[in-house]
Amino acid sequence: MDLSEISVFCPATIANISCGFDVLGVALDTIGDKMVVRKTKGQGIRITKLEGQDLPMETQLNVAGVAGLALLAKSSYTGGFEIEMFKKIKAGSGIGSSAASSAGAVWAMNELLGRPFTKLQLVTFAMEGERLASGVAHADNVAPALYGGFTLVRSYEPLDIVEVHCPPELYATVIHPQIEVKTSDSRKILKTNITLKDGIKQWGNVGGLIAGLFLEDYPLIGRCLEDHIVEPIRSMLIPGFDRVKSEALKAGALGCGISGSGPSIFAFSKGGVAAGKVALAMKEVYGNIGIDYDVHISKVNVDGVRPLSE
């Protein structure tokens, strides 16, 4: 079948999973955008529709456009693409809004072209969208968005992405308090040096977390969701963070931390019911403080970007 058009689901993602700062991310299953990508005879890429968020439609200023251009530059395809974007993930929420668009666009284009590119190549194209969005061509969100499940970005030179087994009953709860935290600010407050002692704790936890995921050992996963380095600093930019975390843990969450560079806060739980209880506990904190919020519950998405049946 020679496809000329495809609709795709572009998942939200959690990056910087506690101890896994800058390396570990995961894709979500019920939070994400919709995107329609269509082949055109004319060359280049046009964003023909953009609903849900106030974002630029000029190809060069749109992350999906830029990621798509990176793909086209490496392709022998002589035509172009039209993109319709239906954004559900709020920009600046910390759950990979730009990554969903970049990853969705290049995944869809690759399908329409008969899959000439590997997932790893798609990541490099989508990273150009991230460069536009944040100034840094990072893979923290686009890797899980494209691979699905948990991904570890082990190195950038060369780019080395490791797929990590995902336990079947792992659910995420994400709460997005409606406050603005600029990624650039949350980068600036990080220290450039850490103690060797904290480093050892961190890589012990990363090792344990990866083992816990492969072993499907939920309590071990919970014990490893610690971050002695970044969370103590960045959480200061998120009002109510400590309270949300302690209430989430009291409600039965395995662990809780900052999603991406915030302000969203994620928790992992074993099973959907537990994740729902955690959602209620988190909501109550922001209800009491009087900060508006969105809250999401989702199984981990093991496929990444996927086609939507019409």
Add this chain to the structure above:
Amino acid sequence: MDLSEISVFCPATIANISCGFDVLGVALDTIGDKMVVRKTKGQGIRITKLEGQDLPMETQLNVAGVAGLALLAKSSYTGGFEIEMFKKIKAGSGIGSSAASSAGAVWAMNELLGRPFTKLQLVTFAMEGERLASGVAHADNVAPALYGGFTLVRSYEPLDIVEVHCPPELYATVIHPQIEVKTSDSRKILKTNITLKDGIKQWGNVGGLIAGLFLEDYPLIGRCLEDHIVEPIRSMLIPGFDRVKSEALKAGALGCGISGSGPSIFAFSKGGVAAGKVALAMKEVYGNIGIDYDVHISKVNVDGVRPLSE
């Protein structure tokens, strides 16, 4: 069967496996000590024989004695033990000589008493032997010696040891150049601070290494056997290290690093033949420099301390 005597194999171990500084160790299969432990009516512990190394036989000054006393203190057993030690692992070689004795003693005693203690408890007893040997009650070597395979010491408070899957074809080559490096010296030269950037590389590699072990992905294991933090400093105390490492990699090793705090150097390979080629390449370096050495080739030991059939 009510055992009154047992002979055990006490494996050598590699701690501080590259990126896994202070957390990741592995047990070896063909390098280790023999120990005989015997119940006595009299209380306390006596070392009645000690062959192979020049080490103290006074219970309080011998790591097996001290580890055994820690076990006795938690036991309802009213008798005592005699220990005969046949040391093959040289003290100060960096492959867990003291840990083999501590772990072997408490494992054997636990067998003779009908296994009243868990492996985790045995680790805490054996750690008292390590405290005597090095001043620090660390678990880097006693954990893999008791659990077998790869172990991750995720945390000390509380003690949390994670067993990591071991790929069946993983072999270690270990070369011990006959030079003295004091653990205290090799501790002293470590920096107390590291850059966040190096930390991120390190925990990316630890995460990838643990994933590689579970996935039995030998090339991934190799790519992750990097250490940007400790090896560049400690290797300065080991003459010929860089040359040994580069020759081992050229000969086909997956990776190569410092065993424990040195001076032994380990390499991992896929298969015994490959490990043998690596041994030849390593030997040649020290042969040329004119430093005496021992070289060992071993499959990974997935059992830890084990009974020896008479």
